[in-house]
Amino acid sequence: MASKVLEELSENETDALKKTLCFLMKLNEMGILDTLNHLLEPEVIGGLSSLILNKGTLKLLDNVDTLLKSLGEVPKEPKEVGVFGLLGELRDPDVKRGLGFVIALLRSLGKALKSNFS
Amino acid sequence: MAVIRVDARGMACPGPISALTKAYRKAKNGDILEVLATDPGFKPDVQAWVKRTGNELTELTEEKDYIKASIKVTAKKT
Amino acid sequence: MKKVVILGGGGGGAILANLLPKDEFDVTVIDKKENHVFLPGNLFIAFMGHKKERYMKPLKELLKPHIKFLHDEIISLDLNERKIKTKGKEIEYDYVAIATGAHLDYDAISGNTELLNKFGDYYSGPENAAKLHNTLMGMKEGNFVIAVADPIYMCPPAPQKGAFLSSKFFAKRGLKEKVKVILALPFPHAYSSKVISDIIEPELRKEGIEVHTFFTVDSIDTKNKKIFSVEGEEINYEVAVVIPIHEGPEYEVKPAEVKDDSNYIKIDKYTSKVEGFDDAYAIGDCTNAPTSKSGVTAHLQAETVASRLQGFDAKYSGRTNCPLLTNGTGLFIISDYDHPPVPVKLSKFKRLMEDLFVATYWDAIRYPELWEPIFKAYFEATNPEVLGKEGW
Ligand SMILES: Cc1cc2nc3c(=O)[nH]c(=O)nc-3n(C[C@H](O)[C@H](O)[C@H](O)COP(=O)(O)OP(=O)(O)OC[C@H]3O[C@@H](n4cnc5c(N)ncnc54)[C@H](O)[C@@H]3O)c2cc1C
Numbered sequence: 001m002a003s004k005v006l007e008e009l010s011e012n013e014t015d016a017l018k019k020t021l022c023f024l025m026k027l028n029e030m031g032i033l034d035t036l037n038h039l040l041e042p043e044v045i046g047g048l049s050s051l052i053l054n055k056g057t058l059k060l061l062d063n064v065d066t067l068l069k070s071l072g073e074v075p076k077e078p079k080e081v082g083v084f085g086l087l088g089e090l091r092d093p094d095v096k097r098g099l100g101f102v103i104a105l106l107r108s109l110g111k112a113l114k115s116n117f118s
Numbered sequence: 119m120a121v122i123r124v125d126a127r128g129m130a131c132p133g134p135i136s137a138l139t140k141a142y143r144k145a146k147n148g149d150i151l152e153v154l155a156t157d158p159g160f161k162p163d164v165q166a167w168v169k170r171t172g173n174e175l176t177e178l179t180e181e182k183d184y185i186k187a188s189i190k191v192t193a194k195k196t
Numbered sequence: 197m198k199k200v201v202i203l204g205g206g207g208g209g210a211i212l213a214n215l216l217p218k219d220e221f222d223v224t225v226i227d228k229k230e231n232h233v234f235l236p237g238n239l240f241i242a243f244m245g246h247k248k249e250r251y252m253k254p255l256k257e258l259l260k261p262h263i264k265f266l267h268d269e270i271i272s273l274d275l276n277e278r279k280i281k282t283k284g285k286e287i288e289y290d291y292v293a294i295a296t297g298a299h300l301d302y303d304a305i306s307g308n309t310e311l312l313n314k315f316g317d318y319y320s321g322p323e324n325a326a327k328l329h330n331t332l333m334g335m336k337e338g339n340f341v342i343a344v345a346d347p348i349y350m351c352p353p354a355p356q357k358g359a360f361l362s363s364k365f366f367a368k369r370g371l372k373e374k375v376k377v378i379l380a381l382p383f384p385h386a387y388s389s390k391v392i393s394d395i396i397e398p399e400l401r402k403e404g405i406e407v408h409t410f411f412t413v414d415s416i417d418t419k420n421k422k423i424f425s426v427e428g429e430e431i432n433y434e435v436a437v438v439i440p441i442h443e444g445p446e447y448e449v450k451p452a453e454v455k456d457d458s459n460y461i462k463i464d465k466y467t468s469k470v471e472g473f474d475d476a477y478a479i480g481d482c483t484n485a486p487t488s489k490s491g492v493t494a495h496l497q498a499e500t501v502a503s504r505l506q507g508f509d510a511k512y513s514g515r516t517n518c519p520l521l522t523n524g525t526g527l528f529i530i531s532d533y534d535h536p537p538v539p540v541k542l543s544k545f546k547r548l549m550e551d552l553f554v555a556t557y558w559d560a561i562r563y564p565e566l567w568e569p570i571f572k573a574y575f576e577a578t579n580p581e582v583l584g585k586e587g588w
Pocket of ligand 1: 203204205206207208209226227228229232233234235236237238239268269270271295296297298318319350351354447479480481482489490491492493494517518519
């Protein structure tokens with residue numbers, strides 16, 4: 001039966017099959033198959049999912065393209081800004097918006113840290 | 119002629135205008151449609167609706183916890 | 197063993213069947229169709245030219261091996277006698293779950309059946325979606341109209357999805373200047389919720405999609421190619437899709453009082469129990485629950501009923517998650533019984549998430565134990581209460 005199946009496989013397929021078996025044997029010898037088997041429980045998957053899928057990560061991922069796009073637009077050598085220059089820059093609406101975002105981020109980071117340490 | 123009461127209180131989605139539309143499909147000229155709604159967006163929406171459809175808004179009042187609109191059906195094509 | 201009979205093996209029925217442990221329940225699913233159809237796929241067939249086979253699978257293969265599948269049409273259900281009649285059989289049960297979806301009544305609007313036969317559409321099934329694709333491939337100019345016959349229909353953002361996807365399709369065919377996409381809706385704005393409407397209106401404008409508000413289809417004159425609205429206006433079309441009037445089950449259900457004016461099964465919106473019965477449930481598009489008719493609703497109600505049948509006090513919150521797709525981006529319409537849709541901005545990431553939901557659909561039905569915890573994490577993270585006014 002098994003030999004019949006093997007006969008019907010092309011050379012490429014036999015090769016892929018051999019490699020897969022070899023890989024599986026290694027996984028088995030190292031105990032990875034057993035470990036994976038035990039990990040595949042609804043509780044573990046649920047715990048892992050809620051760690052990865054939460055309000056913060058979903059918001060972050062939602063903004064990834066905006067963040068990456070704006071990173072790409074930062075000039076290679078941004079000009080230096082001194083204290084007085086900074087005051088001038090603060091009048092720029094784009095800078096204001098960016099600063100607002102950073103401050104909101106700092107505030108919630110501070111809040112999260114406070115509750116972590118108290 | 120009939121008074122048709124449409125109670126759309128507590129209805130947010132797709133909203134009281136949808137309930138009104140459903141009743142209007144079956145109504146005849148001369149009928150009164152009395153709509154009760156809690157959705158605050160209903161007031162401007164129903165005003166826009168009568169303007170567009172050419173029916174007559176005979177009453178639009180804010181009761182304690184709901185909005186009441188009475189519409190006289192006049193614009194149905196027969 | 198408790199004998200559970202599930203009427204209909206669509207999105208809701210198939211998941212419910214697969215969720216019931218085999219050592220406790222003897223489960224039968226009855227469906228008149230051999231193939232389970234993934235209805236959202238209609239959009240991709242009609243407007244992106246996907247093969248229809250991608251969105252159909254034999255129901256038998258989707259159900260776990262221990263589940264019995266009866267391929268037959270349900271004729272009547274007697275809740276007092278606990279009896280189901282199909283064309284060929286009579287079946288008794290301990291528990292019944294009604295999951296036969298919405299009945300699409302094309303004949304209720306004069307001219308709509310003719311329109312369907314001529315052009316196809318993206319509501320009735322993959323065959324008609326493929327037909328609509330052919331129609332659109334042959335279109336050279338004029339108005340492509342998507343209109344709605346009644347404010348209650350499956351997947352509330354589907355007209356807008358159709359408009360965005362068709363607009364992209366015509367642009368690809370180089371017909372942007374020649375074909376105008378027109379969206380005609382019963383609502384005061386471009387979406388039934390103002391919050392969502394404000395988000396998508398600029399996109400609709402950018403795409404050049406014309407929106408007619410307060411337009412509920414009354415009748416169609418197929419000879420002169422005109423659609424008339426209940427509100428007293430008319431639109432000319434070259435090709436049109438009119439989303440038909442939806443209703444609850446057509447077959448007889450006893451006692452008759454469990455159906456409402458539109459034939460929908462009256463249920464308790466939290467437990468999905470049929471009004472007045474402890475051994476009958478209804479889930480998905482066939483019920484009168486005041487939430488969107490969507491696959492997500494059917495899925496979450498199936499989970500609720502599966503838990504209840506196993507003795508837990510599970511409740512469905514009314515949560516929706518209907519995707520709205522534009523040209524390359526997407527958003528989800530997130531609401532529940534206590535919260536109207538929260539503001540959700542369009543993004544590429546949400547479009548990717550929707551594509552992931554579509555790609556994993558078959559696995560989510562076949563292996564609900566694996567997917568339940570993952571979806572649960574997502575639904576918790578995006579609970580309208582958690583997202584709040586600020587949205588996502
Ligand atoms: C274009 C489109 C896009 C959509 N997009 C989305 C989306 O993105 N997300 C989302 O959540 N939802 C979406 N939906 C909605 C979703 O597909 C439905 O809400 C969902 O399928 C409802 O599931 P159900 O089990 O209640 O009914 P259905 O899936 O309709 O299943 C009902 C089953 O019952 C069977 N049946 C009916 N009558 C009988 C009878 N008398 N005898 C025997 N069998 C019978 C039918 O053959 C069918 O298999 C979309 C719908 C459409 C049309």
